[in-house]
Each structure stands twice: as C-alpha cells, then as structure tokens.
Amino acid sequence: MRPLTPAVGGTKALRIPAVPPQPRRVTKPVPAHTRTTGQEPPRSSNRFLARAALLTAVLAAAGALLGLGRDQALAHLFGAGSETDAFLVAWTVPEVASTLLIEDGLAFVLVPAFSAALARRSAATTAPDPVRALVATSLPRLALACLAAALLLMLGAPQLVALLAPGLPDPQLAVDCTRLTATCVLTFGLTGYCSAALRAHSSYLAPAAIYLAYNIGIITTMLVFADRWGVRSAAVGVAVGGCLMVAIQAPSLRRRLVSAPYVQPSANSGNSENPASEPVKDRSMNLLLIAAVLLFALCRQSQVLIERFLASSLPAGAISHLNYAQKVAQLPMVLSLMLATVTFPVVARAMARGDLERARERVERDLAAAACIVLLGAAAVFACAPQIIQLLFQRGAFTAQDTAATAAVMRVYALGLLGHCLVGVLVRSYFSAGRPTWYPVLSMAAGMTATAGVGAFAVGPWGVQGIAAANALGITLTAVLLLAAMGTRGIPVRIPKVLLELAKPLLAAVCATAVGLVCAARVEQPLAAAAVGFAAVGAVFLLLLWALRAQALLPAVQTATRKLRHAR
Template sequence: MSKSLKNISVVAFATVVSRVLGLVREIFIAAAFGTSALNSAFVSAFTLPNLFRRLLGEGALTAAFVPTLTQELEHRQRAAAFALVSKVTSWLLVVTVAVVALAMLASTQAGGLLRVLGDLGPAAATARRFLLAADLAVILFPYMIFVCLAAAFSAACQVLGRFSEPALSPVWLNLAILAALGLGGVWAWGDTARMHLLCAGVLVGGFFQMAVPAGVLWREGWRPVFDLRVDDRVREITRLMGPTVIGSAIYLINIAVSRLIGLSLNDQANSVLNLATRVMELPIGVFTIAIATVVFPLIARHAARADWVSLGVDYHKGLRLVLLVNIPAALGLALLSEPVTRLLFQRGEFTAGDTALMTPVLAVYACGLPFLSFTTVALRGFYALKDTVTPVRAAGLSFVVNLGLSLLLIRWFSTVGLALAGNLAVLVQAWYLQRRLALRLPGLGFGPLLPNLGKIVVASVLMGALVWGGQLAVAGAGFAPRVHDLVVIAGLIPVAAAAYGGLLWLMRIEGREELARIIDKLRGKAARE
C-alpha cells in the first residue's frame, strides 16, 4: 500500500501541474472570448475529437489494452509486450486517420448546409452558432490522431510502472495553447484570427502529448514498428473493445447531444458549462484520476492472478480514497462557487453577468463530484475483470436519463437544468455499476465502506459549517470584492482542509495508521540526513 500511495502522490502532483495549467488556459480563453458564440463554438468543436479519443483511445482501448498488456508482461516478458504495443498503435493509427478524414469531410459538408440555413430568418442565429462549430471542427479533428496514440502510449507506460511522465503529457497541450493565446494577443487582428491561432496551438500541443509518453517507452526499450499482423492478443483486445466501443459511443452521443442542446439554447450555455466543468475537474483530475490510474493496473494484476481477496482490498481502498477527498471538495466548491468564479474568470470579456450565469451551474456540478469519482473507480473494477459489457449497459442507462432530464429541466432551469440532468445521470450510473459489481463478486460490495463513509460525511458537514460561517465573517469585514474573494479562497480553503483532516484523524478513519507509518519513515529519513 505504501508503494501505491507513493505512485498516487506522484500522479497527483503531475496532474496538479497539468490541471492548474488547464485552468489557467481556460481563464485566458475566457478573458479573450468571454462566453461569446465563438467561444461556445470552439468548446463544441474541441469536444468532438476529445469524444472520439474516449471512443478509440482512453476509454475503449485502454480498458481492453491494460489487462491484456499486463498479462503479456506477466507471462511473456517485455519483448512480447513491446511487440503488442507496436501492433496496437499501428492499427490505432490507421483507424484514427480514416475517422479524421471522414469527420473533416462531414464537417465541411455540414458547414455548407448551415450556410444556407443561416440565411433563413427564424433559424439564422442557431445556424450561425452551429456553422462556427463545424468550421472549427475541420481544423481541430486531426488532434484526435495525436491524443488517441497518446492514450495508448500512456497506458503502456502505466503498466510498466511509469506514471509521472504520462500524467504530465497534457502539460504540453496547455503550454502550447497558452503560447498561441499570447501570440494572438500580440499579432492577430480580430477574434477569428485569434481563434485560428488557438486551434493551431491545440494541434501543436496534441503532438507533444503523444511524443512525451512515446519517448518514455523508447527509453524503456520499445522501438516502434508498423505491424498490422493479427495474433491472439490483438483479437482479444478487439473482442474486449467491442462492447466498450458501444459504451463509449453512447457516452459520445450523450455529450454531443448535451452540446447540441447547449448550442440551441443560447450563446453562453456551452461556454459556461465548459468553464464549470474545468473548475470541477481540478479535484477530479488531481485525486480521482491519480487514484484510478494507480489502482487500475494493481487490480488488473490481482485479476490476472485470480487473487480476488487482494482485488477487493485494493478496490475498496481506491473507493475510500476518492470519497475521502471528493465529498468535502464537492461541499466546499458548492459553497464557494461565486467567489471562485469571480476570482478565476471575471476579467476581460468575462463580465459580472457571466459570473451570475456560471455560479449556480458550478454549484450544481460540484454536487456531482462524489458520484463521478465513484463511477471512475467502479469502471476500473469491471475493466480489470475484463467485463466490458456491463459498462455499456450503464452508459446506455445514463444516456437515457440525461437526455430525458435535459429536455425536461431546461424548460425551468435553462443552463442549470443541463448540469442537474448530468448529475442525476451519473448518480444512476454509479448505483447501477456498484450493484452489478457486488453481484459479480460479493467481496466488492459497498458494505465495508459504510463506517468510513459515515465519518467522512460528518467531518464534511462540520467543515461546511466552518466555511459558511467563515464566508459570513469575511463578508462583514468590508473588503473590496477582489480582496474579499482572495481572502475567502486563500484563507478559508486551507483552514477548512486542516479542520477536515483533523476531524477524520480524531475519528480514526481507516488508513490513518498507514499514513502515520509513512510520516514516521519520512521523519526518520530526514533525521538521518
């Protein structure tokens, strides 16, 4: 467990750097474009290659690739594992190039149709938003090739125990986008030219996202070979991918439909939803993805050895850790949604009106953090067992719930209704996945987590009361708005985190002894040095 915690801390640190840069990126994009139709179009267009990444890369491929590559490494050593990496990436390159070519052609044709519709009276405003998205999608789709290959290379690195470099690879995307925004501010004339520079930054960053984990594999001894031969392992990956591709396709359609509803709703919806998602993804990315990244190869190894007891132990530890972090994070972010939004984004083209639009959306999204985190780990449990059918059913259920509730709730709550629908869909998905996992292996039931969950909830509520009272105290001090927000964020969050940690320690949360041993080891090492 100590080694797992060390790996989690490494991935968490690398992901902190990446996510913070990603948030800085969104701050600069918001300052440059606000919540304009152009920004909403960029969000929609950039969503498309990222969704296909989930379809062909991080979702379907990784779920099938990691257990199979782990098995190959366990039984046939590195040479066979590297040969499998070459075969998988060769096929992935062929498929992604073909998909990108077709998608660019479809976007071009759709753009032509939308130009015609843009001349029609009632549909003109909506058609113009869709036209902007179609034109930008043509530029951005090649990013999919880079990011899908990056997902395969990163998965191989993780199986080899190299976690930090793949976790840092998104840094290059964020740096490239920030550089493009800087150039746009200096050289470009007009919003369209700056947007095209931003798209160029995405493509450059995508290349480096792919190159960094590929370089790690090169240092580990892998040499790329274009190999389209099909063997039993490739067939197994293809078989395992089949249901997951369907599940990822459902997810793709789910997000695409949400984006289409957002585009049809108003100019601001997709921009606001994207920014709220980015803020919410900071705790998800820093902790949940780090934990899931380390736990997945570990439980996949237990499954390959049919060690179900160890699998259950590590699965529950992973769930406990994500709930330990994300329940208080959800409550804190919901309570502080207004000062967080104002401090991070309210500058340039992002106005006080945009803050008022985004604050309730962020608060609602924050409440879904625990369920989204839970789902992330639960899915890894199925993938470790090579069960890719159940996640498809869960994705289908989530899609039906999200679509039905989105169409219903936007009537009363507009953009906030889309966030509410997404949260409820994830809640249903989490419930379904855990129920099916417990039926498959009773040792993976939720029961062992309940005592710790009670302690986490009690500590989180007390922490929330501290945050609420602290906000009232700061509000009464008469600070200027920007100073008020800075004092609330920089002052209350560390105090609340310390109080929460202290409460859990006093309640003897499970894992306390392990942490104490790690602290003692670090103290002993420091004393010796």
C-alpha cells in the same frame, strides 16, 4: 560437557567431540517475478504506489492549472459570447477523443493487455516476447483506424456541428474549428497507446506530463495567433498540443521496448507449487472488449454532448458557462482518480494472475481514498464557488454576470462529483480482467438516458442549472448501478464495508461545506474569502474524518504518529 562414546571390551572410551545438529534447510518457492527473467520485480508495493500517485497527482495538478490558464486565456481573449460558443462545440471533439483514447476507453483495453503480456514475459512461458508481439500487432492497426476517423470527422464537420448545436448563430466558424480539432483523433490515439503501455511498465512520469505539454501548445498558439486567426487559433493549438503529447512519451516507450531483455523459458517456469508461477492466460485485445469499452466511454462523454445540445437553444454564453463551471468543478474528481490510474495496472496484473483477493483489497482502498479526496474538493468548490470563478475568470470580456452564472452552475455540478469519482474507479475494476462485459455500458446508458430526460424537462424552468442537475443525477445513477453489481459481475468487493467508508467522508463533507459557506461569506475580498473558506472546509473535514475513524485517513495518521515518536 562433551559426550563420551561407550566403552568396548573394558577399554577406556575415546573422547570424540559431538557435531552440533545442523538446521534443516527449507527451500521456499521463488515467486515468478523474482526469477532470472531479465525483468525488475513488479513495483506494486504501497510505498512505490504512493510515490507514483503523488508524482502523477502533482503533474496532473500542474496540467490542470495550465488547463485553467488555457480557459482564462480563452475567456480573456474571446469572452463568453457566440465566438467562444462556436469553438466549444468544436472542443467536443478533443473532449470525446480524450475520454475514448486517453483517459477511459483505450486505457481499459490496453492496460490489461500489456499487464497480461508483462506477466507472461515474467513467467517465461513463451519464446517470442509477448510485449513486443502485442505492439507489433496492435499499434499499426490503431494508428490506421484513428487516421481514418480523423479524416471522416473533417469531411463530416458541417453535419456534426448541425447535430451537436443546431441553434448556433455562426455555424461556419464551428465547422472550421471542428476540422482543425479533428487532427487530435490521431494524436490522442497514439498518446493513449503510449500512456497505457508505459503505465503497465510502472512508468508514470511521461504519461502524467502529457496535459502539461498539451496545454502549453494551446496557450502558446492562442497568444501568438489570436489577433490574426481569432478563436481559430485555439483550434490550431489543439492540433499542436496533440503532437506534443505524443512527442513527450514516444522516447520513453521506445527505450523500454528496445532495451527490454528476454530469457527463454526455463524448465521450472510452470512450477505449480507457487500460485504466482502458474501460467498466465493470454488476454490479448479482442473486438468485443474494444466495443464494450468504447461504447461505455462514448455513453459517458455523451452527457457533455447532451448538455451542449440543450444549452444551444439558450441565450448566448450558456455553453460557455457550462464549460467553465464543469472544468473547475471537475478538478477534485481528476485528482481523486490519480490513485486509481496508478493502481489500475496493479489490479489488472493481479487479475491476470488470478489473485482476486489482492485485487479486491486494492479496489476497496481506492474507493475509500478517492471518495475522501473528491468530497473534500466538492465541499471547497461548493462553499467558495463565486470567489473561485471571480479570481480565475473575471477579467477582460468575462463580466460579473458571467461570474454569477458560472458559479451557480458550478455548485450544481459539485453535487455529482462523488458519482463521477465512483464511476471512474468502479469501471476500472470491471474491465481490469481484460474480458468483455456489457454491464458497465448498460449502466452508463441508463445514466445517459436519465441525463437527457431530466435535462429536457429542467432546461425550461431552470436553464443551465437544470442541465447541470441532470448531469449530476445521471452520473450518480450510474455509480449506484455499478456498485450494486460489483459482487456478482465485477471484483467482489464487500459492499457494506464500502458503503460505510463512503458514508464517513460524505457526512464530513456536508458539515465542512456548511462551515465553509459561513466563513467565506464573512470576508469581502475574494482571495481572502477563498482562503478562509478553504481552510475552514479542510479543517472541519479532516477533523471529522479522524473522529469517524475513516480507513482512508488511518495510514496517514499512523505514519505521522510513528514519525513523531521517532522524532522524540
């Protein structure tokens, strides 16, 4: 019924329709990333991160397979003798350069710097574009520093070879190859700069494809010029591949820098009611941060230098066996770190905005997921090591004795894969805030010292297997030290929860390895044996993860269950 107005003075009341009460409008604070700043919202949703991680993993796997093809071509053309050993000493330069300038060192400095610059651009708190200002000040300096370092390496190549491998039978060949590979210091520096900037912009296609271009350049150069230049053709291929890595990324970065719009600061850009809109601190690069990051990366890569130094006194082929075993064994570790590579800008952006809770949750998820991936791969590598090496390398100058020696070393390397994976994830959290910290350097130095000490003791009685065991022990020690101090020095993850989630895939990997060993040994043909072993390892591992209710597996199980219900 419609309400009536009360009668006045005995007259009949007029019927006036009542106006329904209007709901009260509540104005919600607008997140900083959705304001009109000319920028897209940050692509940090789980769905986008999953797609980006999948794309990165697929391209990284393709690059890794081409890397195996590169190693196969090297083994087929030059075997595992003194000529290959000489090139692998020179190969130390691109290995160290990739760690310092692409994968770990430079990325730990540049990704937080670009993430903070993008956050300041989104908050619109400064008039000049922070991203373009960062590029204008940092890129020319980096290029000049890398060019100077490359020239110094070329000049000091004889001294470097004598330091790395004093027992080489042909040091001049190693010197020639070192001077050719020294060009990668400049190209890798530019490659790492482009990769970090693009990932901070949530662009992952070009950075993920760099090793495809790199290995294509090396393989093509070797196949074309091997007869004319010998193993030096592989060193020339490193120079060619480095140029291709820059060429594949430079256009994408240029488009983002040139076409990025920018809006002048708005009056409400400092709205304190919304935490996301609080002013973002300027976390530009500084010398202490760069020094800490580069020292950490150098200490980590020094494990390889220690291995080759110790192996140079062993019979010819020892360095080659270590190299091939390490390249294959580390494939699971490389794939496991793809998720951390994708989410590192997300963690850095959260730290730049002071969102510690989101950063902690992201790191805990990354640790659990990366551990599952690397332990599944480690179990498969350990169970099927002889078959893998035989299928990949046993042809041409690579003999059955080389296969047996390489497979034995690869099984020892597999014991340290979890340590390598944890170090890769944890150190990103230490440097994600863009502030200098020396604890990761000290932890890595402790691991390097353990590798050197144990390796010097074990190389006599156990040869190359003793060197690989020292590597596994040293990197595991570093992982333990980094994880133990996360609560006080890094992002405060819940260590008991992390250890529980790490124990589940570790137990599953041990059981899966035992089953895989038995199944692979029952088949004689190597391809069939590897297939049976892989299937057994995968089935047992996933079944045990499901039974143990591993958190890293639950999202995939829930998604599959939901899709099955919809399918019905």
